[in-house]
Amino acid sequence: MKVKKELLQTPRGTRDLIGEELEIWKRVSGIAEEIARYYGFSEIQTPHFEHSELFSASLGDTTDVVEKQMYTFKTRGGDSLVLRPEATVPIVRAYFEHGMQSLPQPVLLYENGSFFRHESPQRGRFREFGQFDVEILGEDLAVAEATVIRVFSIIFKELGIDTSLELNTLGDKECRGSWRKELTSYYRKHLEKLCKDCKRRFKENPMRLLDCKEAVCQEFKAKAPQMLEYVCDECKAHFKEVLEFMDALEIPYRLNGNLVRGFDYYTRTVFEFVANIKTVKEDGTEEVKNLSVAGGGRYDYLAQVLGGKDLPGAGGGIGLDRVVSVLMEKLDENGREEFTKKEKPKVFLIQLGVAAKRRTLGLMEDLRKAKIPLAQSLSKDSIRGQLRLASKLGVLYSLIIGQKEALDGSIILRDMDSGMQETLPVDRAIERLKLKLKESSADGLRIL
Numbered sequence: 001m002k003v004k005k006e007l008l009q010t011p012r013g014t015r016d017l018i019g020e021e022l023e024i025w026k027r028v029s030g031i032a033e034e035i036a037r038y039y040g041f042s043e044i045q046t047p048h049f050e051h052s053e054l055f056s057a058s059l060g061d062t063t064d065v066v067e068k069q070m071y072t073f074k075t076r077g078g079d080s081l082v083l084r085p086e087a088t089v090p091i092v093r094a095y096f097e098h099g100m101q102s103l104p105q106p107v108l109l110y111e112n113g114s115f116f117r118h119e120s121p122q123r124g125r126f127r128e129f130g131q132f133d134v135e136i137l138g139e140d141l142a143v144a145e146a147t148v149i150r151v152f153s154i155i156f157k158e159l160g161i162d163t164s165l166e167l168n169t170l171g172d173k174e175c176r177g178s179w180r181k182e183l184t185s186y187y188r189k190h191l192e193k194l195c196k197d198c199k200r201r202f203k204e205n206p207m208r209l210l211d212c213k214e215a216v217c218q219e220f221k222a223k224a225p226q227m228l229e230y231v232c233d234e235c236k237a238h239f240k241e242v243l244e245f246m247d248a249l250e251i252p253y254r255l256n257g258n259l260v261r262g263f264d265y266y267t268r269t270v271f272e273f274v275a276n277i278k279t280v281k282e283d284g285t286e287e288v289k290n291l292s293v294a295g296g297g298r299y300d301y302l303a304q305v306l307g308g309k310d311l312p313g314a315g316g317g318i319g320l321d322r323v324v325s326v327l328m329e330k331l332d333e334n335g336r337e338e339f340t341k342k343e344k345p346k347v348f349l350i351q352l353g354v355a356a357k358r359r360t361l362g363l364m365e366d367l368r369k370a371k372i373p374l375a376q377s378l379s380k381d382s383i384r385g386q387l388r389l390a391s392k393l394g395v396l397y398s399l400i401i402g403q404k405e406a407l408d409g410s411i412i413l414r415d416m417d418s419g420m421q422e423t424l425p426v427d428r429a430i431e432r433l434k435l436k437l438k439e440s441s442a443d444g445l446r447i448l
């Protein structure tokens with residue numbers, strides 16, 4: 001039986017990461033992890049699937065993710081599991097499962113991995129998506145969300161992505177009710193003119209209406225009552241502290257009263273980073289497009305839903321697919337090479353004939369152990385072709401094994417700049433090469 005042709009492609013909303021895009025992805029991940037570690041976060045890896053109830057209870061029954069986007073499946077044993085749609089809930093679950101309450105608080109964790117949502121694929125959005133997530137657990141002061149925002153802001157700066165930060169507060173149990181009431185009576189007046197989804201959302205949770213992306217709903221969103229006008233004194237003081245941190249850290253922000261984020265677990269601070277992507281249109285004018293690349297907030301009630309315990313916390317995630325797509329667009333060929341810079345080969349290994357080819361196999365391993373970055377061509381057989389490739393790569397030295405050298409166990413070391421050659425026994429050649437490479441880097445020469 002043969003697999004049908006249309007099934008020999010990745011499922012909709014997924015893709016293979018290969019080549020340059022994967023190199024950029026890994027570099028972005030590396031930078032994010034390095035910065036998070038520097039700021040005291042430790043890594044956690046939670047499983048790719050969890051119990052379904054974990055999410056339906058904590059994200060909110062009426063959220064888009066729980067209603068339409070979760071990949072839920074039954075195991076043979078009858079358990080209901082789900083491919084994790086986000087990172088915060090599993091990390092809070094892990095916090096309690098491993099008794100992290102007994103550690104010095106707060107606990108700072110980061111997770112870098114794949115998450116899954118059944119969404120309609122669009123630019124930079126996939127059904128299996130990569131997210132770099134940080135969480136600060138056990139801290140009720142504003143320094144928690146300020147630290148998350150700060151780490152993200154440093155990551156974007158380091159990546160060379162121009163972003164703007166949007167902030168809002170959603171209040172807490174004390175004050176959110178009165179805002180919700182106002183919001184409900186405001187939207188009731190306009191219910192007829194809203195989109196189909198908003199009519200439904202209105203009955204379930206009026207806050208969700210501020211999340212709507214439909215054009216018809218925008219004018220109502222703009223005039224909707226803002227949470228900021230209804231926050232209680234404690235929430236106001238907390239938010240003020242967040243803003244003071246932003247000023248102290250010199251992170252510019254914009255208040256956005258419509259920013260609600262998708263999940264029920266958020267309280268008080270929510271934030272979003274938007275990438276400002278400049279493109280030049282055909283007529284030469286510049287256009288700035290905005291793409292949300294990160295978001296998060298505080299979630300002081302989430303732990304109560306999960307374990308009946310109090311655990312204040314704040315966190316957020318960076319969408320890696322989008323960040324990588326921004327960089328792929330922004331960087332030209334040289335920029336990408338510079339961004340993903342790998343150690344370039346310093347030595348080219350040239351072999352002539354079958355016996356020489358056989359000899360190079362062991363030699364390559366010796367060179368690897370000596371940590372000498374190496375290039376070679378298995379397809380080219382002529383010395384001229386191989387030398388041409390070596391100078392194209394800009395290596396400093398070539399090692400040449402011909403018929404004669406293969407027989408007597410020697411090797412030719414060629415300085416590519418001067419063209420000078422010397423014949424040496426293999427082990428001496430490696431020592432010599434190590435010394436020469438060390439000298440040339442000590443001279444301050446740039447080793448390609």
Ligand SMILES: [Zn+2]
Binds near residue numbers: 194195196212213214
């Ligand atoms: Zn709508």
Ligand SMILES: [Zn+2]
Binds near residue numbers: 172173175231236
């Ligand atoms: Zn409040």
